[in-house]
Structures are given as C-alpha cells and as structure tokens.
Amino acid sequence: MGAAVTDVAVLGASGYAGGELVRLLAQHPGVQITHLASLGSAGRTLADVHPHLAGTPLAATELASVEDLEAVTAAAGFVFCALPNGSSVSIVPHLVEAGLRVVDLAGDFRLPAEAYPEWYGFEHPAPAWLDRAVYGLPELFADRIAGAELVANPGCYPTPVALGLAPLLALGLIAPGPILVDGKTGLSGAGRSASEAGLFTATEESIRPYRVPRHQHTPEMERSLTLATDQEAQVLFVPHLVPTVRGVLTTCYAPMTGNDTSEELTSVLADVYASSPFVRVLPPGGMVDSKRVRGSNTVELQVVADPRTGQAIVVGALDNLVKGAAGQAVQNMNLMLGLDEAAGLPATGLYP
C-alpha cells in the first residue's frame, strides 16, 4: 500500500531547469505532474517545447500561462517555480497564501532584503516573505526544510561552496575570510534564450570570466555559511565560462587556522556527509571531475591542505541543472512531503 500521490505544478516548464523538473518528476514514485505553465511558450505542447520529452505521457500537454494562478491552485498542492530572477516574487506569495507549498528556483527568496538592490538590481517588493522562506540546502538544513511552506532553492555555485566550507568553518579549521571562490561552469546556466555570446561559434575554445566581481551568488555564499555556522563569512567570487553544457566546479581557497592535513580535513567532511545519499567526499589524492556527476544529483567534494601557504583548497562539482537546480528542488520536495530524501533522484550520472 503506497502513500497518496501529490499533485504538483511546474511553472517555467519551458526552460532548461523546467525540462529537468519534468524529466525527474515524470519518473518520481510519489508525485504526479498536473499542471505545466510557461512565461513565453504558453499554448505550445510540452513535446514542442522540449522535443526530447516526446516519449513521456505528458508530451501532448499544452503549457498554461504562468499568470493564470487560479489554474495552479485548482490543479496542484505543490509547486515548483522555475522562473527567471525577479519573476517569482510576484507569484509565489499568492500561491503560498492559497495554501500551496512551493520550492522557488530563482534568487528571489534567498537573500536579506538589503542585498537585492546591490546584487540583483531591484528593490525587493515583498521583504516580509524573505523571513518566511527557508534556504533549501538539504544536507545542512533538512529540519527547517521539512516544515517549510516556501523553500528558496540554492544557486548552482553556492551549493558546493557551502557544502565544502561549512563543516570546516563550523569547527574553526578555516577562517571566515577572505575566502576566494573561483567558479567554472558551462552554458546551460545561461538558459536557452538566443544570444551571440552563447553561440557554439563563440563558446568552443573559449575560457572567459564574467561579472567580475559582481556575481549575485556572492552574497548567497556568505549567507549560507552564516546560516550554517553563525559566523560572518567574507567571500570573493569570480565565475568563468568554459565550453561545457552542464557542470559547475568551484575551487575555494580558505586560510587555515591550524596545521591540519589533507587527511584530517577530508575526514571531517566524510564524517559530516557519511549518511548523505548525494555527497561524495573523495579520499586524498582523488580529483573531482564534473563529468562524473553529470545527470545525477550527486556532489563531489575534495579538500587539500597546503601547509606551504596555509590555505585549504576545497573543490566541489555538480550538475548545475540537477543538484544545482531541478534535482535539489525535488530533494527539497521530498523532505517537505516526508518522503525518502532520495526518491526519484539519480545518484548515478551518464558517463561518458
């Protein structure tokens, strides 16, 4: 005898994260998709928007308009909101007030109100909701997530950074700053809108930084470390584009407070995540590879102590569309619904 199946809606189904949500939810044993909506592709079918999903039962479903909130509340009890930054904030509060539970994949509920003008370029229109949202990093905040009405799903870059640094910072093994985070990612993070900078011709053989040093994930990294450790951390974050479709790899440089070895630091992380189904801590000598986690909800972590310079090097990798977006959102949903944290989520990726 199974539990009741939850009806879920996906808003923003036409984007890359939306497509991944549909792919994952379609094979999830505890839920069924009952509503799909899109900002720019309302009226088209799922298979038209995502031809690779032509084989799913939902293929012929027409996407509704995101603006029709009554249709959402009529159809679903749980909502994934995968809209662009700045678009969720006007929609999510209505849904929560109507009694739905929501995981929001944008940045609209991740920061304190005062950070939005500087990092996102807009004044937050509903600051009271920022306190009602729980920051949804399951490995660190499972208890708060379980009871939340609204979960702010973390950004792709902050996820491996927080998972790798928080345990070391909490134990005082590294100083709270300045922590330097050098990020590398592929093109899917930029979405599927046409742009000259995203063309294959402009991307193959190109390695380039962007938004230096103004990337909006900077304050999110600082905040997630504070939430996890009650310390004020200071992070400098420089992201780079490299020619991959998926994959985030973050290399963090943090000052060590003592003389811990790579083995000692590794064992701290290994202990903290011993029972986490989606965190893989590599033994000393192992090297993280973003390709190994592609298509999966797994994060790989590695830590190396450099006694020569007194720095700890903490490397993390994930698939930005899965553990960095849709997969983590489903993981949050699992916790919110009291399901097995790993339900419907692949721990193994597609290789090669």
Place this chain on the structure above:
Amino acid sequence: MGAAVTDVAVLGASGYAGGELVRLLAQHPGVQITHLASLGSAGRTLADVHPHLAGTPLAATELASVEDLEAVTAAAGFVFCALPNGSSVSIVPHLVEAGLRVVDLAGDFRLPAEAYPEWYGFEHPAPAWLDRAVYGLPELFADRIAGAELVANPGCYPTPVALGLAPLLALGLIAPGPILVDGKTGLSGAGRSASEAGLFTATEESIRPYRVPRHQHTPEMERSLTLATDQEAQVLFVPHLVPTVRGVLTTCYAPMTGNDTSEELTSVLADVYASSPFVRVLPPGGMVDSKRVRGSNTVELQVVADPRTGQAIVVGALDNLVKGAAGQAVQNMNLMLGLDEAAGLPATGLYP
C-alpha cells in the same frame, strides 16, 4: 638588401610545440630551418608526423635523431629544444659549448637547483648551467635575453601571471603573498601521447583540477616575480583542465595594499606594456577571452579591484602553444638575433 638568414634547428619537432615552431619558422623572414630532430619519430618525414604541414617546403624532410648532436652543430647556429622536461638538460650544454645559441622550451633551466627535487622530481645534473640561462620573458627581460647564449623559455601558466602581477608588485600596489593563482587550460598542454585521461570521451563535459597543489609552475611563478621585482613572492597555484584544445587563462587573487581602483590598476599595466606588440590590456569592463588570442602570440590582460575584499583580480589569457611556448620562443630568438621582436609572429589569431 636584407640581413643574413640564420640556420636554425628544431629538436623535438614531432610534438605539438615542435609543430608550431615549424609552422612559425617556415614563414619567418629572417631564418631557415636546416635541421629537424625527434626523440621518438626519427626516420619519419615531417608530413608523416604532422600531416597538416604537408604543404610546407619541409614536408618531405626526414626527422633526425635527437641524439645526433653533431648533425645539429653541422647544420645550424641556433637551436630550439622542445623536448620533455628532464630531457633537455643532457643535450643543451653540449650545444652551447659548441657555440650554438639555444632557446629551451622545457623546464630544465628555469629554476634554482634546489627546487628540482621537490617540483620536478629529479636532482638537477648540471646546476652550473642554471646561472648561465636567462629566463626568457621578453616583455620583462628583453635586455638580458638579447645577449644570452641560453634562454629558458617560460611555462605557459607563468607567462600571463608574471606579466599581470609583476608591474603591480613592483610598485607595491599588491602584497607579495599569499597570491592565489587559479589556472584553466585545454588538452594540448598535455602533449600528443595517447592516454585514457586525454581521450575525447573523458574530456568533453569535464572540468577537473589536477596536481593540486604540486604543479611545477608554482615555483616558476614565484621566481619570475622575484626576478622582476626583487621581492620574495609566495604563490599557491591550482590548475584545471577544461574542454579546449588551446588556451590558458589564469585568474590571480592578490591582496591590495591600498585603495586603488580598477581604472588605476589598469592604467599601470597599460603604461608598462604600451609599446609591447603582444600584450593587450583590456579597459575596465572588458573581459579576457582565451579564444580571441588563439593562434596568435598575444596575451590579454585585465585587472579588477574589489574594494569589498581588498583583493586585486588579475586575469590573463594566451595560446599555450604560441605565446605559451613556440611563439614566445621565436620572440626570444628575435631578440637574441637582433631582429624585430615581432618578426614572423602573428598578433592576430583565428576566430571563430
């Protein structure tokens, strides 16, 4: 009436850097290739080893054995030695003593003797020669290079690091350490030997660090900064492989000593390299792109001040086989022979 044409030899012609040397020298107005040798492909023709060079006049030339040093001295007055690390050291001294001038592209003459066991894994067998070699970064050490009998051509990663940091360090605008250098590069730096890790299947969609924190370019970065500024610098260097063939991009994080702005730091670099034909300092807001310099001898540099964390971010990019190897070697030769520094070298790459 032109100057006399110099006869040059290329040892290690069958590798990627060797192929680039032949491509560049074949169109150089002041030299002619009179000898080609290889460690593993002696007896094969140039076109057999490098099919893309089938259209050059040298295509049918048979590669000699590297070990036949008499053939080198009989054929050439100038030698490029593009052999693997550890192989040059037993060959180059004989050539110099025979009166030839040499640019060595390996790491064999770049460091003080005491650094070799730790970073290269061998005891240097000819330490006296380390003082006779000049470190060949043309933009910083042109005078010393001009008169040198033996030039140690810099590594691919240290080149943009030294060019970007040395002027700021010399003026005391950044502290000498700890400077964190996060490097990204493609696969051609690993050479053309077959390996599973270098397969297309293992590389596409893969972002991964390697040799953390033991890469042999670390002490070279420190030494080049010391040579240029007479200060002891401390560098932590973490390199990463990304799915490109060519291209190095280095992101350096250095503590600022004052409150200089991005504009002020940029103008320092712009002034220093105003007359350098191969250094392009981007204005504030510009973003370095390794693809823009592919196939050229150009380095792109960019500097951003982050007052929030007190760090200067210095980014540099080059083509590892040209400015990071063969092109810089030719530039050194030009200086050594009293030719125009830019003779035979492309300032413009192949895009897209």
Place this chain on the structure above:
Amino acid sequence: MGAAVTDVAVLGASGYAGGELVRLLAQHPGVQITHLASLGSAGRTLADVHPHLAGTPLAATELASVEDLEAVTAAAGFVFCALPNGSSVSIVPHLVEAGLRVVDLAGDFRLPAEAYPEWYGFEHPAPAWLDRAVYGLPELFADRIAGAELVANPGCYPTPVALGLAPLLALGLIAPGPILVDGKTGLSGAGRSASEAGLFTATEESIRPYRVPRHQHTPEMERSLTLATDQEAQVLFVPHLVPTVRGVLTTCYAPMTGNDTSEELTSVLADVYASSPFVRVLPPGGMVDSKRVRGSNTVELQVVADPRTGQAIVVGALDNLVKGAAGQAVQNMNLMLGLDEAAGLPATGLYP
C-alpha cells in the same frame, strides 16, 4: 506479488558498454547483477574502473576474470557478453551449453560464416553456432528473440538503418540496392583504450571518414535487411567520426520504385512502429537530432522523398551506447525473460 528476480552476469564490465549495462541493470526491477567480469581489469573494483558508478550498491564489487567461466555459471542464469569482437566466440558457446541464456554485444554471432574472413579478418571458429544465434533487433524479430538461447545484439550503425529501410523495402517502395549509407558517430564507439587518434586534441574540430569502404557493419546491414524482407540487399556504407561522445546518425539513400511522397513513406514507418515504445517516427518537416535521444533507448527516424532524383532519404539516430548497445541488449533480455519490453529502459534522454 512480483516475479522472481533473475541473476545476471556482465562480462566485459570495464568498457563503456559494460558501464552502461551496469547503470541500466542496477535500476532494473526484474534482475539483479550477481557477477561482473573484465578482460583487462580483473581484481579492480567497479567504482575504481567506473568512478561515476561509485554511488551504486555494486561499487565495491571486485571484477572477476572473464576466463573464469565456472564462476559465471555458478552466479548467474543470464549473461551479457560485452567483449571485443573476436573474444566472445570462445566463451559464449560454453555458457549456452551450461544452460545459461546469453546476449552477445560483439559481432561474433551476427553474420554467416563466410563473411568473417573478409569483414572481421578471422575465420570463424564455431560456425555451427551462427545458426543457433538470433539476430536481436527487437522491433523486427521479437518472436524469434523471445525463445532464443543466444541473441546477437546488433551493431550501432545497422540498427537505425534496418529499422528505417526494412519496412519500405518489404513493401517494395524502395529498390534493394545499391543503397548508400552515410554514417556519422562520436568517439565512444571506439572504446576507452588510449589512442592518439582518439585524443581530444585530435578530435575537436575534426570531421573524418574511416574504414572506407570496409567497415564490418556493411554485411550486417545487408543481412538484417534480408532477414527482415527475404530480399538480397546491397549496401555501400561509409562511416565518419565527428566530435561527439555519443550518438549515431545514419543517412540512407535508396532508389524509390514509385512516386511516393514523404507523407506516404512516413506513414508507412509510423504504422509499423505505432506500438514500439522506442521508435519515434518524425512527421514530415521534422529533423532528426542525435542529441535528443542521448542517454535513452529511443531511435528517431525520418524519411524524405526526393522526386527530382527518385531517391528516398531515410535518416535515423540513436545513442550508440544505449539503443546501439547496452539498452538494446537489455531490451532483448526483457523479451527473452518474458518481461515488459521496456522494463528498466529510459525512453527519455538527457537534454541539453
């Protein structure tokens, strides 16, 4: 109440197809892996050989030697043999005679005996077994497969060719030859052995034909068409390497016998495969894309009539490691075991 779970063995588990078999079988509801063996990696663990499978329950399993056939028969009732061409033939007969049922992924049991010297370069040592093997293309030969003791799993290229052409040939809409097949594929088909030609440096930006016109899939295409239509077909096949990891796309040019339109030809294919879970026939105007089926067991087919030249153009695409190897093998197993043909197999791939 579920059916009994079948114990299966995978021989050749360390290759790419072997890795995919483990990935698919690990999530298959009707079987369990009880034996893993390798030719060259015996003694290593699964996670050591396939780090991306570190999250599966089998991760710590040590690979046995392929030569230990007693261990196979002791552990399993069903065997996947994913060994190189020429290696299966000395192993598979022993297993079948011991009562095990086998799907062989190599070319060892796909052709008549007389074809082996010319196309595979060896005299077939067990020709009597060729008649006992059933050619395992499920959409065309499901009945024969269901009762087979030994199934020869088709090659990656012949699969979309036979699926696209056989229905048209059977109805006499195209002539049996000469049919020209132009194939394109990525690097995973070449396996994971190190080779200079397979390096990222040699592959990015490279489009190149190979084995023209001697590829061993040529007679397999002819034979599969004959098996399906009782006509002697003549095929010329030219394969090409392009810079992808996965994906086969075949473009077939066949002389039309009449004046059928694209719509008419398309409807023939659509009817034939209406109930096949893994064949997607695109409507006229649709264009096949290998990326859309990556990671899935789906084949995309498209047919265009060109009245100007009297040719039918039949395009097909699949993931060479799934529908072109491991997935199709599992589909065959499902039929052999009387399970749902689609059990444990993904119809939806990973996009982008």
Place this chain on the structure above:
Amino acid sequence: MGAAVTDVAVLGASGYAGGELVRLLAQHPGVQITHLASLGSAGRTLADVHPHLAGTPLAATELASVEDLEAVTAAAGFVFCALPNGSSVSIVPHLVEAGLRVVDLAGDFRLPAEAYPEWYGFEHPAPAWLDRAVYGLPELFADRIAGAELVANPGCYPTPVALGLAPLLALGLIAPGPILVDGKTGLSGAGRSASEAGLFTATEESIRPYRVPRHQHTPEMERSLTLATDQEAQVLFVPHLVPTVRGVLTTCYAPMTGNDTSEELTSVLADVYASSPFVRVLPPGGMVDSKRVRGSNTVELQVVADPRTGQAIVVGALDNLVKGAAGQAVQNMNLMLGLDEAAGLPATGLYP
C-alpha cells in the same frame, strides 16, 4: 621595386567571412584595405565588432554603411562583397558599372535566373548580370576569372564537390548522376546572428541534417559540374550540422562507368591538381580530415573505388571560412589582379 598596391573595400565586414577577409588582406603584400562597411554595425569600430582583430592597424577604423556606395567607389578599385544572400544583387551592379572589380561571396550571381525562385526563394531582379559573372573556382576556371569584372565566389559545399568530381566526370570515369552528396559542416557557416539552434547547449553532442533535400547549394553543384565538363549532372545533396566551428566535409557517391581502381582514380586527380598550390590529393589509404586544413586555403581530396557496388566515393574537406569563402575570394582576386595565385594565403592551418 614591387607592383602598385591595390586599394580594396570589404562590404559586410562584421560577419565571420568579413572578419576572415580582413585578417587575410591585412597581411597580403599586394593590397591595402581602404574601406570597410557593414549592414548592421555601421558606426562601430573594427575592433569593437571583431575583438580578435584589435591588434591590426585597422582596429580603430569605423565601419561605414553598406548603402553608401559613393564612399566605396571613392576609396577602392576592388571590392569584396560579403553580404547575406539576396543583398548583393542590388549593390554589386552599381559598383561594376562604376568601374570597380568585384568578388561577390553570396549566392546572388552563381546560378541561372530560373533557379532562384526554387532554390533561393526570390525572383532574380537583375538576370542580365548573371551572364556577366564568372563562377570563381580558381582551380577549374582560372582563365575566365583572370579577365572578369565580377566573380561569383563559390559556396563552401560546392567547392570540394566540384574539385573532386569534375575531373572524373570529364574523363567519363563516373556517370553524371544521380550523384549523392552527403555534407557535414560546423556552425560558422550559419553566421554570427543569435539563434537558439546555434547555441552551444543545442549543438554540443548534436548531429542533425537540415534543409533536406532543398539546400541551395544543390543546383550550384550541378551547374559547376556542367561548366567544367559540358555534361548535365544530377546531384542530390543532404547537409548535416556537426559540433565544430569550422570545416566542411563532403562525401560524394558517384556510379563508376568502368572498373577503375582507387589508385587509378587517385592518379587522375593528382595529375589534374599537380600544380595547384591549394589542392592536396591524398594517396590511397589516406583519410581526409577537416581539422588538418583549418585556417588554411587548402582542400584535401580522396577517392576510393568500391568495385563491389560500382561506386566511386570522393571525399573532400576545407575550411568553410577560408577556402570555402574568404580565402577563395582572395585567390580569385589574385588571379584578377595578375598576382601570384597564392599571394597572402596560408597553405598551412592551425593544428591541433
């Protein structure tokens, strides 16, 4: 003392072919660029539009409007017109009538008038000019090109097809049809306009046909063969996109009329092109590779006879932006100006 330097204009300088024209002409010994114009980027500088050309002397030149034809005639005696198909036809006649000589890189002057509605989708507005234009394939029509006032530069696909097939067809070694041409190319042929289909995310791991069987290069292939052999040829052409930036590879299947061997067919091509600086005919057993000619003006050709099916397989490869566009245009200019055919053109590409 050298010949006078010719003043040249480039219309359409902001596209990829325009950028290549500037790169090649900037290092050409016999010409100087005196005018640059663009359809959509007038008023921007060359370096702004093509940052990789920031190191050329023309970097700060402002692009004029293409519509200002008086500026062209005032500045130059020779014009390269690299505008989109359909845009040249309203501009080029004015320039020629003003006494300038023109190489047009679009398809506007390549076909007979009656072909335009079907293949280009427009009625040709100036059909009288079609007879005045010479089809500019230098290796086949050098004499006619030398005296031309207007040269229609061939398309990227038709170039290797005509070069490979024409000599065999002229000697009656292959039949005039149906000849099947299977083309593969990268993304730069689609230009630099933003499109979702051209994004890196949509292109990596994608192999897909397009415009089947309606590509506008089909009648151009037929016409070029007729021009070269006085025979009516019939071609079916199916192009495919693969994940490269540069490179065209065409695989032609033509019925043989006799029993010639690969060696005999190869020697026909080798003889015809013995003195052509940019055609490389591979010996039997050699395999064409588009990567080997990247960045060069070289075409690689290979021919294989298949006695089993009676087909000749003729493979050709080139860089679509060089020999397939800008390089061939410069080669035509060289012939028109009486310069060395190879002046300013690279025979050697960039590898790896």
